[in-house]
Structures are given as C-alpha cells and as structure tokens.
Amino acid sequence: MSSANIAVVVHAAKDLRLETRNVRDIGSDEALIEMKAGGICGSDLHYFNHGGFGSIRLREPMALGHEVAGEILDIGAGAVGLNVGQLVAISPSCPCQTCFYCLKGQQNHCLDMKFYGSAMPYPHIQGAFQSKLVVKANQCVAADGLTSAEAAMAEPLAVCLHAVNQAGSLVGKTVLVTGCGPIGCLTIMVARRSGAARIIATDISDQTLNTARDCGADEVINTKDEPQKLELFERDKGQIDIHLECSGAQPALASGVACLRPGGTLVQLGLGGDMTVPMQVLTAKEIALRGSFRFHSEFSVAVEMMRSGLINVDQLVTHSFDVREAIAAFEIASDRSRSMKVQLIFTDNENG
Template identity: 55%
Template sequence: MKAVVIHQQHDLRIEERPVGEPGPGEVRIRLRAGGICGSDLHYYHHGGFGTVRIREPMILGHEASGEISAIGDGVPGLAVGQRIAINPSRPQGDCEFVREGQRQHAMDMRFNGSAMRFPHVQGLFREEIVIAAEQAVPVSADTPFAEAACCEPLAVCLHAVEQAGALVGKRVLVTGAGTIGCLTILAARLAGADEIIATDISDAALAIARAVGADKVFNVANDPQALAPYAHAKGQIHVAFECSGSGPVLASLLPLVRPRGTIVAVGIGNDVTLPIGTIVTKELVVRGSFRFDAEFALAARLISDRRIDVRPLLSAQIPMERAVEAFELASDRTRSTKVHLTFDGVSP
C-alpha cells in the first residue's frame, strides 16, 4: 500500500505502508481523493508551523474520501462499496469538554495528519486505511470523490458561521478568499446573509469568491482603501470572518464592524495588538473558531445534495505518484484553489 510521506521540508516521498484487516468497530477504506490543505503545505515547505515540527516521517493529509472495501464486526449501517468522506477528528476519553459537547476541544485529541503529538498521528494520503467506523461519513452514491473530500474544510467553515449567530439579512465581510474563505462565503449565504463582501490580494482568488457567491470583491493589494467606506458611521459590517490568518488584517476589521457586531477569527497566523478601547466602546464580539464536530455530518449532507456546490473551488486532480507536482501547484494561489491527489488511478 503506497502512501505520501513527509520526512522534512521539501522531502516528500511515496513509500510502502502496511494496511491490515478491520477489527471490531472498524472499516477499511480505499482512498479515492485527498485535498491538499494549508497545513500540508506548511509541513512540505517549512517542516511544520510554529512549535509544531516534523520529528519523524509522517503520512500527510486530513481531507479525504473513498469507498468502503471491508467491514469489521459490529458495524451497522455501512456497506462495502459505499462512498464516504473521512472525518479526521478523533476526540478520545471522557474529559469535561467532551461531556459538555465541545469535542473539538478534547484534552486527548487525535487528528489525522498532525505532528502536534509525538508519535505523530499519521494522515490519510494513502491507497488504503483502516479507520474507526464513526469516521466514515456516508455521502450519496453519485457524489464525486473530489467533492466529498471537501467535507472537512466545509465543516470548518460551517462551525465558523455557527460562531457568528444569526446571519439572516446581515452584511458579511470575508477577508482571505482561499479555500476556507470561499467555503465560508458559501456557508454564510446558506445561513441567510444578505450581502457578502470578499477581499484578497489575488485576482484569481477573488474570481473564485465571485463564482461561489460573493456580491462584491476587492483586491486590497491594488486598492488598500477599498473598504474605507464601510467604516462610515461607526461601521457598516454586521459580521466579519477573518480567513487569511493575518493579525494586521484582523485588527483592521474593528473600524469596519458596526456596534455590537461580530468578528470571527478563522485563520491562524501571526499575533497582533488590538485596540481594547474600540472593542469596549463599540461592544464588539471577537470570537475564535477552531475545527468542527457535528458539522462534519452536515457538510456531507450539504455536499451530497449540492445545497453547497464546491465545484468552483476544484482546481486539479493529480495522481499520488506525482505528489510533489501537486504540492507545488497547490502552493501557487494564482493557479489553484483546491488541488486533490487521486489514488489507484481513479478519477474523482
């Protein structure tokens, strides 16, 4: 069984890894598509991010879909040949956060393709994998594999939108029009946002933002003052989603958001000092949004039914044997939004 393994920065190899038979409560999945995420790119280009570093060879990937090839004992409701998306989040134990329904904050969390723990939690970019049955989330039989592999990033964005409260009739700003920004646009529209504005420094990214439903787009590299009119009369934005991971961009949102408005920080990036006086006097809500939980199953339903159409984000599907080529393409925001690896020579 072949897998895509990172050893250190710019050292990505296709290697053999064993796969066993599923035990009780487990299923074996034949992978068909795997989406390259920003964290995968950090491992590829930098050997990690922040204090999280590659300390042993690790299979990359946490966005993936495939079909069930074998089922262990005691697994109801699933069938061989069924198409599924893989939920990479595996909260363990019985800590207070799990008991309170905040499973994404479990004290003992295993997340596929993550070097936060040691030994690292191996990822999903491999031809076959045995997983817990609860990680196999069904999609419809006609859902393309590349679309199904978008369930994980969509779940992140559904969770972010949940943090903002009601969006019906609201003016929404999304800063950063990469995969997460564009999926946030789709999720915000589904939640009833009346007007959605998107910003980025790439015209190519903004074209995708427009394609998925942004009403207005601004290239803030070409026009740094493009959002200035939205600061009029204490601010014109009801909810802002910061998806670029830029601390200065987050700080720049405070004048734009109206009193009692909300800023949701989705992207993780550099730190920044915020003006506490503005937050207090405008009674702003500044919230973080981290991963997801129940939203994964919702993402699978929305993609299966095409109530959320992720096709405009899909840039390329490249066989896993050409993983380096795929990672280089995924690194170029002028040419790609979401690049998928394919497995077993099967097109997603």
C-alpha cells in the first residue's frame, strides 16, 4: 500500500495542517481502513481553537478525530468476522484489556487507554482523521446497511447510551436534558427509546431546540429568552426525576438541580471544565450525582440501534466537507448557530 495518506494534524491553536503520513503494515489482528467519514467533536474543536482544554495542552503535533467510519482495504489472518470492502464503524477506544479496570469490565477507565486524538497522555494518541489507518480488528463494528456518515455517529451515540445507562431506568420518568448539541440530541433519542414519559430539553439557541424537538423532546425551553419556563419545574421541591446535563455550563447544572425531585438523579456528561455543584441542595434533596465518561460495550450497541432503525441520526449531520477543506469545516463546526454535526469526507483522489 503506497498511496498517499492525508492526515488532519493540529500543531497549535488555529494551526491545522494537512500532512502526508506513512501507512505501516498490518499485523495479524489488524485491519487497514480506507477512511470515509469523520465527525468533528467538541474535543477536536478545543484543540483547534485553544490548543487544549483545562490542564490538557498540546505538546506535540497531533492528528485529530475519533468519530470515524471507513471501508476495510486489507485484514490480517487473525482478524475474524470482517471482510475486505466492508463498511465499519471504528471505535476510537483502545483499552489495554489487562489492567485492574479492564479486568473489572470498566474499560473506559483503563490505566493505559489509547483513545484517538487525545493529548492527555504523552506521547499524544494520534487521531483518526487519516485517509488510511491501521486499526485493531476488534475496534471495527460491521456497519452494513448504514451510510458512512451514519456509521461515523456511532461514537457520540455510544457516549449517550453510556450516560443513560448511568441514570438507571428511565421508564415512566420525567427527564431533563440540558444542552442540545449533537450529544444532547442523541441523548434525547436514547431517553425516548428507554421509556422516558416526558422529556424537557433546554438550550440557548432556538435552532438547536427545533432539532431537539425533532429528536423527540416533548417540551423545549430557551433558557436565555424565557428562563421562567424552566423555573415552573422547581414546584413542590422539583418535578424532574432525571437530569442529563450535556452542556457543561454552570447555569444549566444549577437550574437542573433546582428542578430535580428529592431522590432524583443528575448525570453529568458535558465536560465544561470546572463546575460548581450546589452541594447543599444535593444533600437536602438526596440527589444522586453520577458522572459519565466515554463508553465501552455501548459502541457496538450504538451501531446496532442505527442498523435496526431504532435511532436515526441523519438530521444531525448538517455539514460535510472534503478533508482538503478541513479548516473551513472546523470553522463552521465552531459556530453552534450554523451547525450541528460537521463531518469530513475522505475521498479517494490520487491528485490530492
């Protein structure tokens, strides 16, 4: 395999470059992927706009991307159950499978996690926005019947499935989802499929809230324009059973806690840096606080839910750009008023 491999590499804030990288030979448990689609995620945008987030900073050039799908170009002899030419969703998560947490089934907490496009460890874990990529065969989930754009949504959907799993049963519950970007909208879809009786969604953009309604929210509230509408849910110590906080924004957390019933559950999945928790209220109302971080087994569930038609992500992919237009794609993705999910399309263009 000698054809060019284009990688989308961030060097520093606002310094994104297309570079050619070599493709190594595959091992027996590996597959060579011809990338088809890759979604730009919040963490990619943090590296692009700020060179990192929180205490995590770029210390060397890093290929971005972890929401990807592609076709198998070649597979090793030890990789069973996959075929050349098959479309696969690629899990960006590579836990070691031997550490304490992996052996306990908590692979998302692996002590030696290799998660694509992450500057947490050093050397950084290079990302998957590469037109050709060697992956472990066990990262690949067959996506027959899906488009590559859909298959590339498996990762954010898996994040939301994990978060709803953290919440416990949603059957018959009143659920509040704060922050309706791609993660919030997918969370609404999962909550609907999980038996929630009533779903209230909040955001500060009407356009985003329209999508949230299309995704299954019963009521949508623009908390910038009409904050009093959410306050109605504070009645009688609170009306909300489960709050799925997707925004990472302090006001959304605080207002949700005020609306939670005694004994309710708050699941925090938005990563907004430091947020202050109104601990007094949590204590007095006996609210359970659950964090939610990444996923493991939910990745293949996500693919299956899309393949069976239980979850349709099509309307969330608002923009597609050729990988050569990556900078324009990152600019549009950074503007929440103009985009939901922006994907890069990796085309086979020998002139590129």
